[in-house]
Amino acid sequence: MMGDAATATSSAPHVGRADADRTPDVIVVGAGVIGLSTAWRATLAGLDVTVIDPAPASGASGVAAGMLAPVTEVAYGEESLLRLNIAGARRWPDFTAELEAATGHDIGHQRDGTLLVAFDADDHAALRDLHGFQQHLGLEVDRRRSRECRAQEPMLSPRIRGGVFAPGDHHVDPRRTTAALAEACRARGVTTVAQPVERIDHDGERVLGVTTGDGATHTAPRVVLAAGVASGALHGLPASVAPPVRPVKGQILRLRSRDGTRLLSGAVRGIVQGRSIYLVPRRDDELVVGATQEELGHDRSVTAGGVRELLDAAVAIVPGVDELTLAETAAGLRPGTPDNHPLVGATDLDGLILATGHHRHGVLLAPITAEAVVACLLGETPPAEIEVADPRRSAVTDTGPRTSDPGRRVDDVRSAS
Amino acid sequence: MMGDAATATSSAPHVGRADADRTPDVIVVGAGVIGLSTAWRATLAGLDVTVIDPAPASGASGVAAGMLAPVTEVAYGEESLLRLNIAGARRWPDFTAELEAATGHDIGHQRDGTLLVAFDADDHAALRDLHGFQQHLGLEVDRRRSRECRAQEPMLSPRIRGGVFAPGDHHVDPRRTTAALAEACRARGVTTVAQPVERIDHDGERVLGVTTGDGATHTAPRVVLAAGVASGALHGLPASVAPPVRPVKGQILRLRSRDGTRLLSGAVRGIVQGRSIYLVPRRDDELVVGATQEELGHDRSVTAGGVRELLDAAVAIVPGVDELTLAETAAGLRPGTPDNHPLVGATDLDGLILATGHHRHGVLLAPITAEAVVACLLGETPPAEIEVADPRRSAVTDTGPRTSDPGRRVDDVRSAS
Numbered sequence: 001m002m003g004d005a006a007t008a009t010s011s012a013p014h015v016g017r018a019d020a021d022r023t024p025d026v027i028v029v030g031a032g033v034i035g036l037s038t039a040w041r042a043t044l045a046g047l048d049v050t051v052i053d054p055a056p057a058s059g060a061s062g063v064a065a066g067m068l069a070p071v072t073e074v075a076y077g078e079e080s081l082l083r084l085n086i087a088g089a090r091r092w093p094d095f096t097a098e099l100e101a102a103t104g105h106d107i108g109h110q111r112d113g114t115l116l117v118a119f120d121a122d123d124h125a126a127l128r129d130l131h132g133f134q135q136h137l138g139l140e141v142d143r144r145r146s147r148e149c150r151a152q153e154p155m156l157s158p159r160i161r162g163g164v165f166a167p168g169d170h171h172v173d174p175r176r177t178t179a180a181l182a183e184a185c186r187a188r189g190v191t192t193v194a195q196p197v198e199r200i201d202h203d204g205e206r207v208l209g210v211t212t213g214d215g216a217t218h219t220a221p222r223v224v225l226a227a228g229v230a231s232g233a234l235h236g237l238p239a240s241v242a243p244p245v246r247p248v249k250g251q252i253l254r255l256r257s258r259d260g261t262r263l264l265s266g267a268v269r270g271i272v273q274g275r276s277i278y279l280v281p282r283r284d285d286e287l288v289v290g291a292t293q294e295e296l297g298h299d300r301s302v303t304a305g306g307v308r309e310l311l312d313a314a315v316a317i318v319p320g321v322d323e324l325t326l327a328e329t330a331a332g333l334r335p336g337t338p339d340n341h342p343l344v345g346a347t348d349l350d351g352l353i354l355a356t357g358h359h360r361h362g363v364l365l366a367p368i369t370a371e372a373v374v375a376c377l378l379g380e381t382p383p384a385e386i387e388v389a390d391p392r393r394s395a396v397t398d399t400g401p402r403t404s405d406p407g408r409r410v411d412d413v414r415s416a417s
Numbered sequence: 418m419m420g421d422a423a424t425a426t427s428s429a430p431h432v433g434r435a436d437a438d439r440t441p442d443v444i445v446v447g448a449g450v451i452g453l454s455t456a457w458r459a460t461l462a463g464l465d466v467t468v469i470d471p472a473p474a475s476g477a478s479g480v481a482a483g484m485l486a487p488v489t490e491v492a493y494g495e496e497s498l499l500r501l502n503i504a505g506a507r508r509w510p511d512f513t514a515e516l517e518a519a520t521g522h523d524i525g526h527q528r529d530g531t532l533l534v535a536f537d538a539d540d541h542a543a544l545r546d547l548h549g550f551q552q553h554l555g556l557e558v559d560r561r562r563s564r565e566c567r568a569q570e571p572m573l574s575p576r577i578r579g580g581v582f583a584p585g586d587h588h589v590d591p592r593r594t595t596a597a598l599a600e601a602c603r604a605r606g607v608t609t610v611a612q613p614v615e616r617i618d619h620d621g622e623r624v625l626g627v628t629t630g631d632g633a634t635h636t637a638p639r640v641v642l643a644a645g646v647a648s649g650a651l652h653g654l655p656a657s658v659a660p661p662v663r664p665v666k667g668q669i670l671r672l673r674s675r676d677g678t679r680l681l682s683g684a685v686r687g688i689v690q691g692r693s694i695y696l697v698p699r700r701d702d703e704l705v706v707g708a709t710q711e712e713l714g715h716d717r718s719v720t721a722g723g724v725r726e727l728l729d730a731a732v733a734i735v736p737g738v739d740e741l742t743l744a745e746t747a748a749g750l751r752p753g754t755p756d757n758h759p760l761v762g763a764t765d766l767d768g769l770i771l772a773t774g775h776h777r778h779g780v781l782l783a784p785i786t787a788e789a790v791v792a793c794l795l796g797e798t799p800p801a802e803i804e805v806a807d808p809r810r811s812a813v814t815d816t817g818p819r820t821s822d823p824g825r826r827v828d829d830v831r832s833a834s
Contacts, residue, residue, distance in 0.1 A: 255721055304672055304728050305739030311725040322722030326746055 024050040026377055027210055027220040029197045029234075031056035033064075033174060033363050034355050035226035036181035037370040040099075043188035045374050050220065051185065052212060054196040057178035059228045063252055063332030065280045065288045066108075066177065066363050068092050069169035071139045072116045072269050073292070073360070074130075080388045081341055082137065084365065087385035089168070091367035096172065102187065105180035108173030108283055112266040117149050117156060117163035119316050123271040124161035131164050141166045155263045155320050160270075171267050171280050174363050193218065197227065199236040200352065207351035222351045224373055229333040231356040241347040244396050245357050248336035249299075251306040252290035253314075255324035260285060263320050272313040279314055279321075287324060289314045292360065302329040334359050338396050344369050344389040346376055353377070354391045441467040443794060444627055444637040446614050446651075448473035450481075450591060450780050451772050452643035453598035454787040457516075460605035462791050467637065468602065469629060471613040474595035476645045480669055480749030482697045482705045483525075483594065483780050485509050486586035488556045489533045489686050490709070490777075491547075497805045498758055499554065501782065504802035506585070508784035513589065519604065522597035525590030525700055529683040534566050534573060534580035536733050540688040541578035548581050558583045572680045572737050577687075588684050588697050591780050610635065614644070616653040617769065624768035639768045641790055646750040648773040658764040661813050662774050665753035666716075668723040669707035670731075672741035677702060680737050689730040696731055696738075704741065706731045709777065719746040751776050755813050761786050761806040763793055770794070771808045 024047075028039045031053035039049045067073065070085035096109040118127040134141045144163045150156050152165070185192070195212035200223060202208055209219035225231050225243065232245040257263070262281055269278045276292040289310050307329055314321045336359050337343060343357035355373050358365050372382035372389075441464075445456045448470035456466045484490065487502035513526040535544040551558045561580040567573050569582070602609070612629035617640060619625055626636035642648050642660065649662040674680070679698055686695045693709040706727050724746055731738045752774050754760060759782060760774035772790050775782050789799035789806075 253721075258716060258718055299675065301675055301742040303739065304670075304732070304741050304743050307724065307743050308728040308732065308739065311721050312729070315721070315725065322720065322725065324721050325718040326721050326724050329743055 022048075023219045023221075024048045024191065025220070026050075026222040026224060027052060027218055028224045028226055029053070029200075029210060030225070030227035030231070030356075031182070031192070032059050032061040032226065032228050033057075033178050033181065033366045034228070034358060034369055035224070036178060036185055037095075037366040038224055038226055038355055038373045039190050040181055040184045040188060041370040041374050042377060043185070043190055045378060047374075047377060048189075049185075050191040050193060050218065052193040052195060052197050052210065052218065053227075054194055054213070056182060056192070056194075057175070059230075060250070060332040060334045060362060061174050061178050061228075063250065063330045064174040064363050065252060065278055065290050066172045066174040067114070067169070067267065067278060067280065068171055068364050069114050069166070069267070069269075070364065071134060071141055071166040072114050072164075072169050074134060074137065074139070076133060078340065079137065084341075084368070084385045084388055085361060087383060088361070088365040088368040089170070091371065092170070092172070095367040099177075099180050099184060103180045103183045105176060105183060107176045107180050109170065110172075110266070110283075111170045113165055113167040114169035114171075114267040114269060115144065115149060115152060115163055115165050116269040116271070117160045117317055119160055119270060119272040121161060123273065126271055126274075127162065127164065134164070139166070140168055153264055153266070153268060155318050156268070157317055157319055160317055169267070172363065173282055177363065197234060200225070200234055201236065202349055202352070204238075205350055207349055222353065222377060224353045224355050224377075226355040228356060228362070229335040231335060231354070237352075238349060241349045241352060241391070243343050243354050243356050243391065244338055245335040245343070246337075247333035248359060249331055250290060250334055250360070251302055251310065251329070251331045252288055253307065253310055253326060254328035254330070255287045255289060255321065256327045257285045257287075258323070258325055263287060263318055263324070268317070270313065270317040272316045275309065275313050277310060277313045279318060286327070287321070289321070300331045300333060302331045306331070334362070341393075342369070342389040343391045343396065344372050344386055345382065345391050347391050357389075439465075440636045440638075441465045441608065442637070443467075443639040443641060444469060444635055445641045445643055446470070446617075446627060447642070447644035447647070447773075448599070448609070449476050449478040449643065449645050450474075450595050450598065450783045451645070451775060451786055452641070453595060453602055454512075454783040455641055455643055455772055455790045456607050457598055457601045457605060458787040458791050459794060460602070460607055462795060464791075464794060465606075466602075467608040467610060467635065469610040469612060469614050469627065469635065470644075471611055471630070473599060473609070473611075474592070476647075477667070477749040477751045477779060478591050478595050480667065480747045481591040481780050482669060482695055482707050483589045483591040484531070484586070484684065484695060484697065485588055485781050486531050486583070486684070486686075487781070488551060488558055488583040489531050489581075489586050491551060491554065491556070493550060495757065496554065501758075501785070501802045501805055502778060504800060505778070505782040505785040506587070508788065509587070509589070512784040516594075516597050516601060520597045520600045522593060522600060524593045524597050526587065527589075527683070527700075528587045530582055530584040531586035531588075531684040531686060532561065532566060532569060532580055532582050533686040533688070534577045534734055536577055536687060536689040538578060540690065543688055543691075544579065544581065551581070556583070557585055570681055570683070570685060572735050573685070574734050574736055577734055586684070589780065590699055594780065614651060617642070617651055618653065619766055619769070621655075622767055624766060639770065639794060641770045641772050641794075643772040645773060645779070646752040648752060648771070654769075655766060658766045658769060658808075660760050660771050660773050660808065661755055662752040662760070663754075664750035665776060666748055666750055667707060667777070668719055668727065668746070668748045669705055670724065670727055670743060671745035671747070672704045672706060672738065673744045674702045674704075675740070675742055680704060680735055680741070685734070687730065687734040689733045692726065692730050694727060694730045696735060703744070704738070706738070717748045717750060719748045723748070751779070758810075759786070759806040760808045760813065761789050761803055762799065762808050764808050774806075
């Protein structure tokens with residue numbers, strides 16, 4: 001493994017992680033689930049890594065529900081993203097096993113499938129269409145009648161019209177996952193700098209390092225930008241390589257039972273009067289409720305309207321939610337992109353690698369993103385499915401109108417126009 | 418003033434507040450708005466006071482909205498409570514003036530009246546009946562058409578059917594009030610003991626003091642029991658004098674504007690599909706939302722159902738509430754009594770004075786309660802209106818059926834049965 005020399009000094013760049021002045025092989029900007037996964041996997045590949053983040057795991061990762069659910073989350077027109085998401089999900093079992101073995105942590109990986117239910121007749125019609133689309137794509141998903149849904153989850157409302165079950169859609173606990181990743185990074189000797197990154201330093205052709213909020217410069221030949229929604233706000237980057245991320249706000253609620261009972265045995269998604277929500281039970285009596293609809297916005301405040309919509313929809317499909325304690329409300333800003341695909345890979349600035357723009361799929365795509373970035377760092381071939389996330393694709397580098405471009409490989413109806 | 422001697426020693430009971438072993442004139446159990454008001458007023462009457470509470474102002478006082486609103490809160494069958502409430506409200510202007518002068522604090526006393534609006538046709542019918550009852554009682558309250566309500570509060574929904582305006586119904590900020598009272602007590606030399614009271618000590622005929630959770634005994638010839646809902650859970654009291662309080666849960670929300678705008682200029686109450694709610698704007702952009710309906714219960718957890726009902730009702734009459742930030746949810750346990758009247762005055766245990774059972778009216782009734790307790794301590798005549806709160810009244814000491822007793826002076830439809 002590189003950088004493991006006990007004799008390291010500041011005159012020996014690339015080695016000596018105990019020395020504050022040393023030059024690591026790579027700086028990872030951002031200690032969310034993407035940055036920490038990348039840093040951990042990079043150390044396992046023998047690289048010396050520094051992670052810089054003023055508040056590790058405090059961004060969108062801490063607000064995520066942790067769904068590993070490419071099947072029930074599939075959206076019309078996002079077939080290329082679906083392939084990436086499925087490839088991402090396939091990496092999770094090994095990733096979990098290795099992370100739990102390395103740390104002794106339990107990251108709450110639950111593999112009992114996801115039930116998607118429809119509330120009213122219109123929702124049921126939408127669900128039937130979605131199921132047809134899922135079957136057309138060859139996905140593993142089974143229709144369930146209303147009474148079959150309730151046999152599986154007895155606390156579901158008798159009013160629900162029916163559902164589909166995706167046995168391969170799982171979930172992890174993102175807070176446990178980032179905590180385990182931070183521990184794994186520590187154990188592998190990753191250096192952590194608790195500072196905001198002010199600027200990516202470069203000479204116009206290649207990256208030189210970063211400057212942090214305390215004025216310190218940190219040199220490194222490679223910088224991985226994994227700062228989520230903050231990735232677009234860093235100074236110093238040429239416009240051609242600055243990631244076009246925009247904040248997409250998501251609000252979630254954490255509810256708790258007052259008497260230790262669990263309302264749901266597994267994850268339930270719902271289509272409720274046109275809105276999509278999810279209810280994810282954790283092992284410790286917690287039920288996380290969130291919506292897949294999102295709003296643009298730079299503020300992380302939790303609005304009354306957001307809480308109301310989540311609770312109303314959750315109670316519609318699981319009436320017992322009313323009796324739970326509202327333990328926490330939180331909002332996070334996910335890094336969206338113009339075509340809803342992530343930005344993972346090398347840029348035109350030598351040494352600068354992006355690992356951001358994961359939108360709602362940061363947890364799901366963390367292992368494959370880490371794998372792709374490490375391949376990029378080592379000069380190896382990344383997984384084929386990550387190609388749709390190439391930061392140099394025209395859909396994100398073009399400055400003209402995006403939604404009507406017939407030449408785009410991604411025909412996404414939800415793109416920013 | 419008693420107890421002001423600089424030469425106090427433990428051999429000189431009733432004097433010397435600097436000595437931990439001294440015997441004060443009175444121990445007040447509980448540092449909520451009732452206990453602190455009583456302690457402050459007692460020191461002004463020349464008494465030496467010790468207040469004991471493990472967590473001052475952490476109970477129902479901190480969750481209250483602070484409505485001083487006997488007119489819009491009047492309930493059928495509670496005429497005797499109304500007289501007490503009106504007498505309580507009349508004491509507030511002087512109480513505020515003296516407290517603010519004594520401390521330099523602003524307790525957020527707003528005197529711009531309260532608007533009570535009806536949401537749908539049924540609510541409007543209920544409001545018309547209530548207005549007739551208010552007029553029958555001779556209360557100052559004016560009908561308002563829907564457009565008049567909206568002229569006064571432009572953010573009200575156009576759907577509201579009409580309202581009534583009570584110019585004399587005001588409000589204070591309970592957190593500011595308890596903070597000012599604590600400061601006023603400190604300035605007057607009140608001793609505070611931050612311990613839970615385990616037991617009221619007595620010899621069967623008269624009170625001797627209290628024992629706290631750390632095992633310490635605190636002697637005093639008089640004990641005022643002002644511990645809110647905890648007043649009923651103290652050990653050592655004979656059943657005949659133990660206050661019959663039961664916890665009545667109330668949930669409130671604190672909302673904040675994201676841009677400094679105020680949705681409401683004054684307090685608004687609403688009848689929304691049969692539910693009563695209130696929206697109280699504070700001077701610092703905060704809007705407090707609560708309900709007058711309550712549930713029995715010993716836990717202080719905030720339920721999803723409680724939050725949902727409050728938000729749904731608030732948004733129904735003020736749609737802009739959806740855009741506010743949900744800053745805090747809280748639940749408090751108010752001390753209810755069998756006949757919904759407080760328990761204020763001497764008991765059959767000599768030296769034990771109750772000042773509890775104020776239900777939703779603890780803030781409103783704090784000044785008159787303090788006045789009555791101090792009169793009791795000094796052997797003077799308390800205000801006539803407090804007589805309905807006599808702890809020795811049959812409605813709370815009888816053990817038989819209460820709601821059907823024709824001899825009761827209080828014919829309260831909401832009594833516990």
